[in-house]
Amino acid sequence: MRYIKGQKTNDSQPIPLDELVEQNLSSDLQENLASLDRLLEGCSDVVIKEFEFAKEPTIKAGLLYFDGLVQRSAIENHILKPLMLEIEKISPEFLSIYEAQDMLNSVQNRILSTVDLDTINTFDEVCHHISSGDTVLIIDGYTPALVADTRMWETRAMETPENEIVIFGPKEGFTETLRINTGALRRRIKSTNFKIEPFVIGKITKTDVVLCYINNIAPEGLVNEVRKRLNNIDIDAVLDTGYLKEFISDNTSTMFSEIEHTEKPDRVCGHLLEGRVCIMVDGSPMAIITPISFPQYLISSEDYYTHYVPASLFRILRAGALFISLLLPSIYVALITFHHEMIPTSLYLTILATRQGVPFPPFLEALMLEATFEMLREAGIRLPRAVGPAVSIVGALIIGDAAVRAGLVSTPMVVVVAFTGIASFVMPAYNAGIIIRISRFGFLFAGAILGFLGIMVALGLFLTRMVSLTSLGQPYMAPIAPFNRAQMTDILIRRPWFKSEKRPYVEGMDNQIRQNPPDKDDGGL
Amino acid sequence: MYRISNFQIFCILMILVGPIAYLEVPKRLAVLTFNSGWLAALLTIIPGILIIMMFNYIIRKSQNPFPLLLEEYLGKIGGKLLAGIYVIVFLFIVSFTLSVFVNFIITNVLPDIPVSVLIGSFLFLSYFIIKNGLENLARLSELIVFIGLPFSFGIVFLAASQTLDVKNLLPLARVSINHLGLAVFSASAVLGRLFPILTIAYFSNYRPKVANAAYWVLGFYIILIFSATVVTTLVYGSVASTLLTFPVFSVLRLIKIGEFLSNLDIFFIGIWIAGIIGTLTFFWFMACFTTQQIFNLKGYSFLAAPTSLIIAVVSLLISPNIVVLNIINETLVVLVYFFFLIMIPIILFILALFKPDQPIKSSSDSKGSSAIM
Secondary structure, X not given: OHHHHHOOOOOOOXXXXXXXXXXXXXXXXXHHHHHHHHHOOOOOOEEEEEEEEOOOOOEEEEEEEEOOOEOHHHHHHHHHHHHHOHHHHOOHHHHHOOOXXXXXXXXHHHHOOOOOEEEXXXXXXXXXXXXXXXXXXXXXXXXXXXXXXXXXXXXXXXXXXOOOOOOOOOOOOXXXXXXXXXXXXXXXXXXXXXXXXXXXXXXXXXXXXXXXXXXXXXXXXXXXXXXXXXXXOOOOOOOOHHXXXXXXXXXXXXXXXXXXXXXXXXXXXXXXXXXXXXXXXXXXXXXXXXXXXXXXXXXXXXXXXXXXXXXXXXXXXXXXXXXXXXXXXXXXXXXXXXXXXXXXXXXXXXXXXXXXXXXXXXXXXXXXXXXXXXXXXHHHHXXXXXXXXXXXXXXXXXXXXXXXXXXXXXXXXXXXXXXXXXXXXXXXXXHHHHHHXXXXXXXXXXXXXXXXXXXXXXXXXXXXXXXXXXXXXXXXXXXXXXXXXXXXOOOOOOOOHHHOOEOOOOOOOOOOEOOOOOOHHHHOO | OOOEOHHHHHHHHHHHHHHXXXXXXXXXXXXXHHHHHHHHHHHOHHHHHHHHHXXXXXXXXXXXXXXXXXXXXXXXXXXXXXXXXXHHHHHHHHHHHHHHXXXXXXXXXXXXXXXHHXXXXXXXXXXXXXXXXHHHHHHXXXXXXXXXXXXXHHHHHHHHOOOOOHHHHOOOOOOOHHHHHHHHHHHHHHHHHHOOHHHHHXXXXXXXXXXXXXXXXXXXXXXXXXXXXXXXXXXXXXXXHHHOOOHHHHHHHHOOEOOOEXXXXXXXXXXXXXXXXXXXXXXXXXXXXXXXXXXXXOOOHHHHHHHHHHHHHHHHHOOOOHHHXXXXXXXXXXXXXXXXXXXXXXXXXXXXXXXXXXXXXXXXXXXXXXXXX
């Protein structure tokens, strides 16, 4: 080691790329371009344009951008045209008398006509900005370089999200472009307190990430904690918000989702106005919201756009569907296997008749059908749209019917599994539905082994795990456990807007007042 | 230190008192007072209030939670010795409760399931809860009470819609004072299960009002045993109620909903499991917590694993069958409950009467608080 350390460094040896990228730009254009050539070697989409502007003396400059990420007309009209043509309107004396920094200031403030213009110093910043669709202008003899926002690439229009279909309320969903998404939020919350903090995460991908919150509503401690967790992420790539989920969560060893995903800007705004924070990633149409509690998964954004009575009834319906989705197959298996005395005699005889000739025990029958159903569901999602529904229908109708006719499964079991499947689609939050789907198999095993007792033991384990979880320090089962009477009015029952004087409490929240109570003397018509 | 709300304390205490009240007390009252059990149930409110006042006084006068308060009143050695005995008592209560419950299930519901499988399942669940800490035990108690309490009243309501004979209550309130006294004593002894309030009150986020939680429990307890006793008497009459092992359970078997759904006992047991699991988990927690305090250990949750073996073995050995268990229940258990959960608190109460008032020590100063999480 000592020998190696003692070796003299060879000056002619090129600087390693990882060191070069950290270095500052020099004032020599050719040297800068040579270094960038090395850094961007093999990047066929990079465009480096050298040109001259001004007269006596002429000034050399270089322009860098990635083709496909920029709006070429913006470069031509707002950078090249002012520099190469309109600069002549400024007298040569004017340019020559300026010292280095003032020359840059002139170009930045008087010549270039782009709105978003900034200065950068290092090669790393150059690479990051051109990768983001910006255009970098390096002027010979001057540092720093100038960077202009010329981003423009093909984007998807804001469409109705396929996973969050609603009848009432806004239909638009996020796209893969971060700025469009933040714009959609800003359009809804026209307040200076609405903050969008930028982060760059991913050592290789350098992905733009934003943390959104409303300054005087979201608890400061919560925002600081999320900020800290985002800053601590040292991963090489972030391609979707899903990457960040595990870094933000309190409990990494649980399949229960402590973070809500949504593609709907109105849903995000609703959460922000209740003191939560949202994280969005460039390239992902999914926003993540935290902290979240499990009972909130029963809430759909359109509950707030419909009358509170049907909205509340729908929530109760969803809660029922949640239990059906979680427990129905296991209860059926437990009843058939252990507690058939509970089933009314006529019904039991009917079930027995349909089960005659079925070679499998109820548990195996349920397990096979559930597994088949899950496969069909996955296949329906992955297959091309034109084929997916057809496969689902073929699977559900033809295979199910054929299995019953062949005597492999009984009709009641098909009904139970189908009903369970329908109930599982009632949950508005897809990621909560996943937990329920997986847990259902656990309950099925428990019901098959110990009947209702097994189901209760499994339910005990399930609930114990749920109450032990937190989402950014907030109990996962709040406001049910720990019980909070005030907040319960917005879980199973949707409180009318005119009575929603307070926001649901988030730990550390100071500003809980949503509206002042209506003046009681007003109504004397 | 994690603080539990008084509502959570209410839920924990309700779980400790409720399931046993629901299943056993109506039978005891029927045996002692026949068709006047309802009167004994109502009169239980008086000793109930006194018991809660006693616990509340001890809490107010003590600087530390149980078991450290034993050292406060009895000296270090005496306190530690008694705390050690309490560990055995708590483990006995857990083992006995588990044994009764498992035998009940095997006798009534699942005769083919081996005892060891049932004991293993319940212990595993309780162990998992204890490992998650008091905070989660308190939250789980809320869920159990949300499900269990309406269900318990629902059962009584449904039972009341069955064939009832009001004549079964006649002659009204005709009972000897001795029997009535014994019945009230028997019903009040169950309230000894409020004993863990001496520990959990210390973790309340609002200690001055912690007694209110206990009074609410008493209120629900009285309503539960009153309604269950009245309904069983109305359905079966006084004599049949004394002959049935669990009259409430038998009433449940009579329930028919819409002439279609019947034999709902397994649902009842399913919900009842939650309560029983809560009971045995909390007494198990008390055993572990007391052990931790005696030996100044860093935590208590690691004690759950070794004690689970003791509980499993004792609950297997304690009962050859449910008849023997019932005999133990009517003799030894009543004495154990009465002595350790009521008599010793009475002694502590008397000692507290002569203890000078001291300012309430900040909960974070105590040893007991440091390891609760």
